Amino acid sequence: MFEVFLRSFNEKVPLTPEEETFLKQYLTPKKLRKKQYLLQEGDVCKHICLVEKGALKAYLVDDKGDEQITAFALEGWTIADLSSFFKQTPATLNIDALEDCELILISRPAHDELLERFPKYGNYIRMLITDAYVALQQRVVNTLHLSVDERYIAFQQMCESIFQRVPQHMIASFMGLSPETLSRVRSRLSGKK
Amino acid sequence: MNTKQTIAIIGANGSMGSAISRNLAKGNNRLLLFANDKEKAEALAADIKNSNAASEVEALDCPANASWEADLIILAVPYAAEKEIAGTIREVANQKIVISISNPLNASFDALVTDPGTSAAEELQLLLPHSKVVKAFNTTFASDFTTPVIAGQQADAFVAGNDDEAVATVSDLVTTAGFNPIAAGKLPVSRTLEQMQLLLIQLGLKNNYNWLAGWKILHH
Numbered sequence: 001m002f003e004v005f006l007r008s009f010n011e012k013v014p015l016t017p018e019e020e021t022f023l024k025q026y027l028t029p030k031k032l033r034k035k036q037y038l039l040q041e042g043d044v045c046k047h048i049c050l051v052e053k054g055a056l057k058a059y060l061v062d063d064k065g066d067e068q069i070t071a072f073a074l075e076g077w078t079i080a081d082l083s084s085f086f087k088q089t090p091a092t093l094n095i096d097a098l099e100d101c102e103l104i105l106i107s108r109p110a111h112d113e114l115l116e117r118f119p120k121y122g123n124y125i126r127m128l129i130t131d132a133y134v135a136l137q138q139r140v141v142n143t144l145h146l147s148v149d150e151r152y153i154a155f156q157q158m159c160e161s162i163f164q165r166v167p168q169h170m171i172a173s174f175m176g177l178s179p180e181t182l183s184r185v186r187s188r189l190s191g192k193k
Numbered sequence: 194m195n196t197k198q199t200i201a202i203i204g205a206n207g208s209m210g211s212a213i214s215r216n217l218a219k220g221n222n223r224l225l226l227f228a229n230d231k232e233k234a235e236a237l238a239a240d241i242k243n244s245n246a247a248s249e250v251e252a253l254d255c256p257a258n259a260s261w262e263a264d265l266i267i268l269a270v271p272y273a274a275e276k277e278i279a280g281t282i283r284e285v286a287n288q289k290i291v292i293s294i295s296n297p298l299n300a301s302f303d304a305l306v307t308d309p310g311t312s313a314a315e316e317l318q319l320l321l322p323h324s325k326v327v328k329a330f331n332t333t334f335a336s337d338f339t340t341p342v343i344a345g346q347q348a349d350a351f352v353a354g355n356d357d358e359a360v361a362t363v364s365d366l367v368t369t370a371g372f373n374p375i376a377a378g379k380l381p382v383s384r385t386l387e388q389m390q391l392l393l394i395q396l397g398l399k400n401n402y403n404w405l406a407g408w409k410i411l412h413h
Binding site: 042 | 194195196197258261262264285287288289322323358
């Protein structure tokens with residue numbers, strides 16, 4: 001139930017068995033079925049979510065009602081509307097399950113108390129948010145500086161597992177492309193092989 | 194709130210469990226019903242769906258799985274069954290709101306079996322140390338759920354718990370169920386709430402309230 005999260009935590013910040021027990025009391029285990037919402041736009045994001053099993057996506061809905069995917073999360077990854085979580089303002093993102101999921105949730109009160117009482121949690125969160133910031137910066141740089149074909153290759157190399165589990169139209173949405181454009185990119189690249 | 198809340202109701206086949214299920218199905222809730230007799234839980238789920246096609250309700254065959262999937266858990270079981278259920282759901286109920294509805298009555302309904310210095314809710318909190326136990330729905334009879342307005346007055350329903358956010362969440366459920374929620378205080382207030390229901394039961398038996406009675410605070 002907590003294995004993937006604790007493994008991810010231990011890789012960043014090693015814990016003693018006693019510390020694992022202490023940390024576990026603050027975690028909320030939660031199952032979510034495919035297509036169910038973890039968060040809907042307009043609600044305050046109450047949890048940081050860590051994926052034990054399954055896959056989720058975060059997305060905006062545009063004026064036409066189309067989904068614009070901003071993030072995916074697979075096993076061992078984290079997903080939330082961080083702006084809403086930290087500022088306690090209504091979420092702009094929706095988060096739902098692409099597959100049946102087993103999740104670990106950390107509520108805002110649990111997060112605040114852990115930061116105060118357990119310095120190793122602070123170290124873990126700092127590393128998590130640093131990684132997320134670096135990935136975000138890389139995504140912005142790639143969007144501004146790489147061609148569409150290069151961006152596709154870079155994304156595929158970085159997140160091969162997503163390509164195996166997520167339909168192409170969602171990859172297109174995440175890259176800000178139409179499915180037709182993505183299809184042309186794939187044809188071009190497969191022609192080069 | 195837009196995001197649907199998933200509620201596990203353990204003991205959904207009892208009179209209180211089924212009454213709570215029927216009323217909470219009217220709100221923005223997804224219900225997971227568990228009963229020892231799964232056929233009864235399935236029949237209740239089908240009945241709720243029949244009367245309210247938009248409701249999301251389903252019978253599950255394992256209380257731990259229902260509680261794992263839930264955001265909030267209602268233990269609609271007798272006091273004597275709480276200990277065993279608590280052991281089953283302890284890990285998956287971590288950090289979640291667990292509502293205690295029970296009144297620890299003796300067999301002749303004329304006294305509580307708990308020590309005066311504690312309550313069923315506080316005992317449950319000791320069994321689920323990392324859950325947010327909230328006392329609610331213990332001062333309302335099952336038949337009140339179909340008639341929450343009695344003699345022209347909406348019955349009050351008292352809510353007690355140590356976590357203010359959890360008390361507010363449960364108060365919203367009390368409103369959905371049709372009652373007027375009153376945040377009564379921290380969890381030890383459950384001692385009073387459980388005694389109040391003992392008194393109401395005794396008065397009901399004496400004066401033939403026919404199990405349709407409730408508490409109302411009158412104020413200006």
